[in-house]
Amino acid sequence: MENVEIYNVSCQSGANNNDIVVRAYQMTDSSVLRSIFGAPSGHEISAGESSSTATVNADLPFNMPKKRHTFFYMCRDLIWKIGRWRSNAIAKFLDEIKPDILYLPVYHSGYMIDVQRYVIKRTKVPVVVHITDELYAYPPHPWSTPMKSLYHMWLRGKLQRLIKKAKYGEAFAEDMVQEYQQAFSIPFYLIGKGVDISALQANRDWSVSKVFTFVFTGNYGGERGQALIALAQAIAAQPSPARLCIYSTSRADAETDRKLAETGVVDLAGAVGASEIGHIQRTADCLVHVEGFSSKSIYETRLSFSTKIIDYLMAMRPILAIGPAEINSIKVLEQNELAEVAKSDEEIPQAVISVMRAKFNPAPAIQYLNKYRNINTIQSGIKQRLEQAICNHS
Numbered sequence: 494m495e496n497v498e499i500y501n502v503s504c505q506s507g508a509n510n511n512d513i514v515v516r517a518y519q520m521t522d523s524s525v526l527r528s529i530f531g532a533p534s535g536h537e538i539s540a541g542e543s544s545s546t547a548t549v550n551a552d553l554p555f556n557m558p559k560k561r562h563t564f565f566y567m568c569r570d571l572i573w574k575i576g577r578w579r580s581n582a583i584a585k586f587l588d589e590i591k592p593d594i595l596y597l598p599v600y601h602s603g604y605m606i607d608v609q610r611y612v613i614k615r616t617k618v619p620v621v622v623h624i625t626d627e628l629y630a631y632p633p634h635p636w637s638t639p640m641k642s643l644y645h646m647w648l649r650g651k652l653q654r655l656i657k658k659a660k661y662g663e664a665f666a667e668d669m670v671q672e673y674q675q676a677f678s679i680p681f682y683l684i685g686k687g688v689d690i691s692a693l694q695a696n697r698d699w700s701v702s703k704v705f706t707f708v709f710t711g712n713y714g715g716e717r718g719q720a721l722i723a724l725a726q727a728i729a730a731q732p733s734p735a736r737l738c739i740y741s742t743s744r745a746d747a748e749t750d751r752k753l754a755e756t757g758v759v760d761l762a763g764a765v766g767a768s769e770i771g772h773i774q775r776t777a778d779c780l781v782h783v784e785g786f787s788s789k790s791i792y793e794t795r796l797s798f799s800t801k802i803i804d805y806l807m808a809m810r811p812i813l814a815i816g817p818a819e820i821n822s823i824k825v826l827e828q829n830e831l832a833e834v835a836k837s838d839e840e841i842p843q844a845v846i847s848v849m850r851a852k853f854n855p856a857p858a859i860q861y862l863n864k865y866r867n868i869n870t871i872q873s874g875i876k877q878r879l880e881q882a883i884c885n886h887s
Contacts, residue, residue, distance in 0.1 A: 494876050500590045502583070504608055509538045518586040520608075522569060525576035534578040537586055563641045566602070573604035579611060587615050593883050595620045599656065601628040606651045613658060619886040621879065622662040624669065627796040628652065629676060633788035653677065660882040663875070666821040669796040684875060686800040687868030688807055693859065701778050705735040705849055707813065708777035710770055711801055713741050716785025718749035720815045720838075724781065725756035727842040733849065737781070738762050740770060774808040779848050782832070784816035784823070794820045803866060806831065806858045813848050815841060830857040 501517040503509075509517045520535035528534035597609050599622050613620055629652060631645065656662065656673075661680040664670050670681040707728060713721055721739065728735045735758060742764040744750065753759040765773065774780055782802060784794050798821055805812050812832035816823040826832040833851070835844035 494872055497876070500592060502586075502608065502612060503538075504605060516586070516590060518583055520578050520583075522572065525578050526572050528577040528580075529572075529575060533582065534576060534580050535582060537582075563638070563644050567640075567644060570603040573607060578608070583611075584615060587612060592616055592618055594618055594879055596623060596879075597621065597655075597659075598623045598625070599628065599652065601626075601648060601652075603648055603651060606648075606655050609655060610658075619882045620659045621882060622656050622659040624662060624664045624673065625797075627669070627792070629673070630792070630795075632792050660885070661878065663878075664796075666796045666798045667825065668821040672796065682874065682878065683865075684871055685798060686803045686866070687871040688803060688862055688866050690863055690867050690869075693807065693862060694809070701849075703734070705733060706778045707735065707737045707781050708740070708773060708779070709737065709781040709783065710740045710774065711799075712743060713739055714743065714745040714749070716787060716790045717783045718745040718753075720783040720785065720841075721759075721781075722749065722752045722756070723838050723841050724783070724813075724815060724845070725753055725759050727845045729756045729758045730842065731845065731849065735849065736760060738773075738777075740765055740773065771804070771808070774804060774810065777808070777810050779811045779813050780805045780808065782812060782814045782816070782822065782826070784820055786817050786837070791817050791819055794822070796821055798822050798825065802826070803862075806862055806866075809855050809858060811848050811851070811853045813844055815844070829861045831861060 498515050499513055501509075501514045503517055503519040504521070506519075506521045506523075509519075517538050518535055519538045524532070525534050595609075595613060595616060595618055597620060599609075600606075629649060631642075653676075656677045657679065659677075659679055661682065662673060662677070663682050663684045664673060665683075665685045667683055670683050674681045707724070709721060711717075721737070725737050728737055737753075737756075737758055738760045739753070740762045744761075750761065753761065782799070782805065784790060794816075802812075802822060802825075812826065813835070814823055814826045814832040815835045818824070818827075818836045823834060823836065827834045833844045833848040835841045
């Protein structure tokens with residue numbers, strides 16, 4: 494976007510390694526902890542400057558756990574509650590940059606909400622919120638973990654008070670737009686990963702390889718791994734030769750890998766670079782998107798939309814989607830006829846047969862990308878709404 498300047502308040506360690514942010518002020522868990530004892534809680538960082546995890550956390554009296562339970566988040570919120578981060582340094586930074594508007598990504602995090610409310614109070618400018626993941630609904634079986642449920646109830650109240658300060662919100666999933674408009678009584682707009690429509694070219698000479706290749710890219714642990722096992726078993730049962738190639742930067746558990754290997758049709762290809770994965774997607778016979786079917790998985794993915802799906806659509810290849818009917822990504826793929834969809838394990842074998850026999854039609858993908866994912870339309874909509882919010886606030 495032209496004539497836009499971005500300033501950032503960062504609340505985690507890391508490098509300011511971009512040419513987009515004009516100025517940035519950084520605080521971390523450890524710097525806020527040390528501020529209790531008189532040390533500075535944060536400072537302005539320049540482009541390329543890093544407050545690395547190793548440096549910042551070197552003198553912490555504990556190690557950050559890899560698997561963080563609710564008690565950890567409560568302790569972190571307490572550190573930020575008593576820490577002296579509301580300092581002259583952050584006040585000076587905000588006063589100097591004089592923002593016209595605040596664009597706040599909203600997190601399921603008590604201390605982040607406190608920081609954002611402080612910035613709102615200090616700057617007295619209009620507020621817009623950006624939400625990518627479900628953070629308000631109650632999880633299934635909430636009282637199976639009482640501490641987690643109480644913490645979530647407390648956060649819901651803080652989230653509601655924060656979001657209602659906004660002029661409007663933006664979200665990645667159609668269902669989230671509808672539900673959050675009702676929950677918070679402010680307008681919500683759909684945004685997401687946009688594409689350059691001029692670079693969109695249909696593969697009109699689509700043909701199937703001698704060995705039909707299904708390609709999955711991404712994390713395949715947990716319930717996704719179970720869905721991929723069911724898919725591999727269905728592929729192995731086909732009379733025509735076919736393979737399932739899984740490209741992932743991580744490995745699933747040993748049991749999942751064993752069951753995948755037992756099917757005899759799976760290649761665990763590991764990680765590849767971004768440019769290479771694009772070529773792999775464009776040359777696959779079918780691209781695979783999977784989500785889990787449990788109540789926990791539905792809760793976690795119900796209001797999400799993976800940006801990987803846009804990459805799949807841009808590759809102009811057939812898509813096989815496996816997942817429950819309730820979740821947003823499956824709804825979008827099915828309603829726009831963008832994929833062959835299996836909404837239960839029992840439907841997977843027929844979906845495999847259908848996608849292997851059908852002649853690919855790129856028209857629905859082209860229509861969807863033109864209508865909803867044109868980067869110019871998305872950017873102009875975002876900017877027009879920002880300008881209108883500033884104008885109405887003046």
